[in-house]
Amino acid sequence: MDLLPSSLRKRPKKWLVGMEGVVSMFPSQKMKLHTTKSWDFIGFPQNVKRSTMESNIIIGVFDTGIWPESKSFDDKGFGPPPTEWKGTCQVSANFTCNNKIIGAKYYKSDGFFEKADLKSPRDSDGHGTHTASTAAGGLVSMANQLGFGLGTARGGVPSARIAVYKVCWYEGCDDADILAAFDDAISDGVDIITASIGGTSVNDYFKSAMAIGSFHAAIKGILTSNSAGNRGPELSTLSNFAPWSLSVAAATINRKFLTKVRLGNNNIYEGISINSFDLKNETFPLIYGGDAPNTSSQSRYCFPNSLNKNLVKGKIVICDVLTNGRGPFLAGAAGLVMKGRVVGDVVDSLPLPASFLSVDDGSKINTYMNSTRNATASIFRSNEVTDKLAPYIPSFSSRGPNPISRNILKPDLAAPGVYILAAWSPIAPISGVEGDDRVVNYNIISGTSMACPHASATAAYIKSFRPTWSPAAIKSSLITTAKPMRSDLNPESEFAYGSGLLNPIKAPFPGLIYDIEELDYVRFLCGEGYNTKLVQIITGNISIECPKGTNETIIIDLNYPSFALSTPASESFSRVFHRTVTNVGSPTSTYKANLIGPLGINITVEPSVLSFTSLGQKLSFALKIEGKLDGFLESASLLWDDGTFQVKSPIVIYVAL
Numbered sequence: 184m185d186l187l188p189s190s191l192r193k194r195p196k197k198w199l200v201g202m203e204g205v206v207s208m209f210p211s212q213k214m215k216l217h218t219t220k221s222w223d224f225i226g227f228p229q230n231v232k233r234s235t236m237e238s239n240i241i242i243g244v245f246d247t248g249i250w251p252e253s254k255s256f257d258d259k260g261f262g263p264p265p266t267e268w269k270g271t272c273q274v275s276a277n278f279t280c281n282n283k284i285i286g287a288k289y290y291k292s293d294g295f296f297e298k299a300d301l302k303s304p305r306d307s308d309g310h311g312t313h314t315a316s317t318a319a320g321g322l323v324s325m326a327n328q329l330g331f332g333l334g335t336a337r338g339g340v341p342s343a344r345i346a347v348y349k350v351c352w353y354e355g356c357d358d359a360d361i362l363a364a365f366d367d368a369i370s371d372g373v374d375i376i377t378a379s380i381g382g383t384s385v386n387d388y389f390k391s392a393m394a395i396g397s398f399h400a401a402i403k404g405i406l407t408s409n410s411a412g413n414r415g416p417e418l419s420t421l422s423n424f425a426p427w428s429l430s431v432a433a434a435t436i437n438r439k440f441l442t443k444v445r446l447g448n449n450n451i452y453e454g455i456s457i458n459s460f461d462l463k464n465e466t467f468p469l470i471y472g473g474d475a476p477n478t479s480s481q482s483r484y485c486f487p488n489s490l491n492k493n494l495v496k497g498k499i500v501i502c503d504v505l506t507n508g509r510g511p512f513l514a515g516a517a518g519l520v521m522k523g524r525v526v527g528d529v530v531d532s533l534p535l536p537a538s539f540l541s542v543d544d545g546s547k548i549n550t551y552m553n554s555t556r557n558a559t560a561s562i563f564r565s566n567e568v569t570d571k572l573a574p575y576i577p578s579f580s581s582r583g584p585n586p587i588s589r590n591i592l593k594p595d596l597a598a599p600g601v602y603i604l605a606a607w608s609p610i611a612p613i614s615g616v617e618g619d620d621r622v623v624n625y626n627i628i629s630g631t632s633m634a635c636p637h638a639s640a641t642a643a644y645i646k647s648f649r650p651t652w653s654p655a656a657i658k659s660s661l662i663t664t665a666k667p668m669r670s671d672l673n674p675e676s677e678f679a680y681g682s683g684l685l686n687p688i689k690a691p692f693p694g695l696i697y698d699i700e701e702l703d704y705v706r707f708l709c710g711e712g713y714n715t716k717l718v719q720i721i722t723g724n725i726s727i728e729c730p731k732g733t734n735e736t737i738i739i740d741l742n743y744p745s746f747a748l749s750t751p752a753s754e755s756f757s758r759v760f761h762r763t764v765t766n767v768g769s770p771t772s773t774y775k776a777n778l779i780g781p782l783g784i785n786i787t788v789e790p791s792v793l794s795f796t797s798l799g800q801k802l803s804f805a806l807k808i809e810g811k812l813d814g815f816l817e818s819a820s821l822l823w824d825d826g827t828f829q830v831k832s833p834i835v836i837y838v839a840l
Contacts, residue, residue: 220436221317224436225599225666226686226687227688229335229337234647236648237340237342237343237644237647238343240340240643241264241343241346241371242319242340242375242639242640243375244347244348245351245361245364245380246310246349246380247306247312248289248304248312248347248349249304249305249312249315249349250609251278251287253312254606255323255336256283256315256316256606258281258284261283261342264344268285268344270288270371272286272287273288273304275303278303278304282344283321284347285344286371290349290360290364291360299617304347306349306611309608309613309615309626312606312608313605313628313633314632315338315606315636316338316606317338317605317633318340319340319341319643320337320605320606321337322336323335326624328625328627330459331565332604334604339644339687340643343647346368346373348367356380361378361380361393362392362396365395365400368400369403374405374646375639375642375646376400376407377636377640378393378410379410379632379633380393381410381411381422384412384420385586386586387587394425395721397427398427398721400654401704406658407427407654408431408635408639409430410423410631410635411432411593413632414581415576415577415580416578416580416675417582418583418675418840421581421593424591424594426588426704426707426741429595429658430594431594431595431598431600431631431637432681433579433600433630433633434634434668435529435573436574438570439569440455440456440458440566441455441568442455442456442562442563446559447558448551452540452548454540455528456539457627458538458563458564458565459565459621464561467498467499467517467561470494470499471552472489472502472503472511475490476489477491484502484503484506485504485511487510489510492515495511496516499517501522501549504521505524505539507533508616511535512535516535518535518562519533519536519537519538520548520562521538521539522539522540523539523541524539524540525541527575527577529579529601529629531602532614532626532627534614572672574684575669576597576672577600577629580597580600580634582678582679583678584747588738590748590749591743592681592682594678594681595662595745596665596685597668597679597684598634598637598684598685599633599634600630601629602628603629604626604627641661641685649767652696653698656696656765658744659696660692662681663693663695663696665686666683667683676818677745677835678816678835678837693767694766695768695774695830697764708721709727709729710734710735710738711738714731739758740761745834746760746821747834747836748834749837749839752812753813755810756836757808758808759806759807761803762803763802763803763804764793764804765799766797766801767798768798768827769825770797771795774830775792775824776792776822776823778819778820780820781818781819783811783813785810786806786808786819786834789804789807790804793823806821806834815837819836
């Protein structure tokens with residue numbers, strides 16, 4: 184079933200409204216890209232147990248394309264593509280596929296190309312190359328970004344194949360192109376889709392190309408793994424949160440970069456950034472951005488074109504906020520010091536020497552500048568150090584709760600997404616700022632975009648052991664095997680990290696799974712209030728009948744591997760969730776329920792013991808939550824334990840926003 188039939192793709196919008204087969208009308212938006220020590224950090228070493236099926240797994244990468252000459256995509260030792268592969272490669276004068284990159288296509292429905300765009304699947308941005316190699320790149324020794332992160336770069340499933348769907352360009356990612364790519368990926372035969380793409384939150388699943396496309400992929404047996412979004416730390420800022428796809432938050436790894444600023448009075452202050460520039464202790468005059476306006480009153484923020492080039496050229500500029508450095512760089516500044524850093528902030532490479540300081544240290548620099556007419560400073564090359572607090576969720580990672588389905592917990596889990604080293608397009612500026620002419624083959628960047636392919640690779644790893652599992656079964660195993668994270672480091676708790684940190688080594692062997700079939704999603708959509716005709720169109724099933732109105736009971740009874748309950752403040756509540764688990768562990772096993780919950784909240788499970796006599800056997804239980812919330816959020820958990828497998832589900836009770 185085409186998500187966007189070719190007969191409709193070029194018709195004026197007014198022709199489409201009300202036409203048979205049109206699910207919903209929404210403007211084709213420009214979505215955004217969400218910007219390897221990481222695998223070792225989460226306990227997934229090079230010599231982990233592998234399935235011989237891994238080389239038959241195909242990961243579809245929806246992104247900015249790929250740089251096929253990267254060592255990460257060398258096809259030495261690979262045989263021909265799997266027989267189930269039906270896709271093609273858009274070969275051009277400057278692009279060919281191989282037995283690692285087995286397919287590649289590009290999509291540009293509006294036909295408009297910017298100067299920086301390449302009319303081929305080749306990646307001129309770097310983002311797509313980075314995400315593809317994080318998921319399935321081969322082993323490359325001595326990889327580094329200008330000396331930082333030196334080591335072996337590798338993807339989570341290095342033997343898997345890659346199919347490239349270039350839907351993102353200089354100006355963003357069009358909904359129409361995303362839908363067309365889903366159509367192709369489904370018919371091509373991919374096993375997992377990784378899509379580090381997001382935009383603003385929507386209040387309707389069927390006004391989101393990603394939600395529509397991933398729904399069709401799910402009912403065809405393909406799990407879509409999405410980045411949660413980079414609009415944190417505010418609540419309810421998720422970009423991708425449909426219950427049939429995986430929503431991945433970003434977590435830190437045990438690596439960070441500290442960058443010192445030395446003033447002319449020899450006082451030294453330490454900030455953060457990845458600064459590869461070496462000023463060799465040379466000092467430069469300091470100037471406050473607010474004292475160097477061009478024609479803008481916003482020069483203290485150092486926005487592009489806000490600074491007077493004659494005043495800032497050759498000087499280190501002090502800015503009041505975090506910036507990507509483009510403004511000072513284009514104005515000819517020698518360096519950049521930014522103020523306002525708080526715990527959880529992250530800064531990648533900028534196009535000039537830079538450091539991001541705390542408000543307190545920034546104030547001390549202001550005091551120094553006011554004490555002398557000849558204020559100077561130097562910025563040191565960064566030091567790579569161990570982050571002993573990791574893992575925790577950085578401030579940029581979008582938080583829950585789910586903006587539409589308040590009783591479906593999102594994000595689902597967290598994965599490494601900070602300071603990730605992976606392959607890069609050598610024609611792309613490492614800072615993302617045009618004019619930054621440093622050339623690298625591997626880059627270190629951060630974002631939920633980097634977290635997403637870690638989860639996608641783990642889903643592919645599961646698929647290599649469990650080829651018949653449904654997308655929901657794979658997602659269940661990812662969620663219930665995740666490692667707990669610390670709520671004291673993440674005050675939004677499960678709204679920041681979902682069920683916890685990705686745990687690849689245990690993910691294929693969860694013991695029990697919470698499976699979901701197409702009809703379950705249909706009931707869910709009916710419960711959300713979608714009418715019969717719309718659900719029939721989106722599913723292609725004309726026998727479906729939805730009752731009128733919403734039905735919260737149907738929604739909370741979706742067989743999801745986590746539990747969320749939204750409730751009014753200071754009111755008593757009592758809700759029952761019904762779930763069914765399938766035994767995929769030991770043929771004969773007895774699981775006992777262990778509940779951990781806060782005072783004042785009563786949680787019970789009936790039955791509290793599940794006894795299985797065979798693999799594939801299904802047993803059901805009911806979880807009841809009663810009590811009253813005094814604060815905003817309370818966390819609990821349900822653990823099914825048979826002595827061999829521990830199957831953990833988060834429970835969240837919170838006040839409706």
